[in-house]
């Protein structure tokens with residue numbers, strides 16, 4: 001059965017909170033970019049069809065913020081890269097973030113379930129291109145020539161998240177599930193903890209600034225800023241390793 005994988009895999013779900021101390025606002029920060037707009041205008045397909053310019057301007061601004069902040073990974077991203085490098089089994093980072101900080105820290109096995117910055121997609125021919133350029137409503141697709149059909153390759157509300165097959169495959173054979181810096185309000189990510197808890201001998205831990213609405217679904221809880229709580233937790237896993245029966 002699943003317990004035969006040894007050492008068992010680790011799945012780390014990350015959210016906006018892990019990048020907060022790198023200078024990127026979370027979804028629910030009162031002054032954050034996301035709170036200055038109506039999400040239905042900029043993060044839904046309906047919003048796109050209503051006003052493409054508004055959507056593109058929003059993501060152009062967000063991209064500009066990433067550049068201006070010259071964001072760098074923090075100690076929590078670094079610790080997860082170290083976990084992947086040193087742990088003997090699979091470590092899969094499933095991130096809801098669109099920023100590139102896990103990769104910048106050196107993590108290799110990263111699934112961006114809500115898409116990622118630095119990629120654009122043509123709504124007409126579905127081609128995905130790497131691009132850091134700002135988009136306008138007259139931008140032209142280099143593949144099919146369509147005008148005004150290029151959008152950020154980011155999953156909007158109501159759209160299917162990416163990499164779900166790979167994510168559920170990793171969840172189905174993990175022995176430890178960590179959720180870091182995520183409020184647990186956006187599905188399906190918020191449901192991953194229940195998915196893994198259907199199996200015996202899976203440890204689940206919430207690492208967050210404060211208890212979330214999902215806290216009772218986790219067996220273990222560690223609260224504080226990610227840069228303070230994630231590195232010692234990772235060191236503990238690396239030092240103690242997997243023992244039959246759990247961590």
Ligand code: NAD
Nearest residue numbers: 015016017026027028096097098099181182183209225226
């Ligand atoms: P969220 O904003 O809903 O929740 C963030 C969580 O992080 C909160 O529970 C908060 O208590 C916690 N937090 C704040 N500062 C923290 C810190 N220093 N250390 C540890 N935890 C901290 O974010 P979410 O759950 O990721 O869901 C919102 C959606 O917003 C996601 O789909 C994501 O794609 C998107 N988003 C992405 C980014 C990014 O790419 N960096 C930024 C903002 C929003």
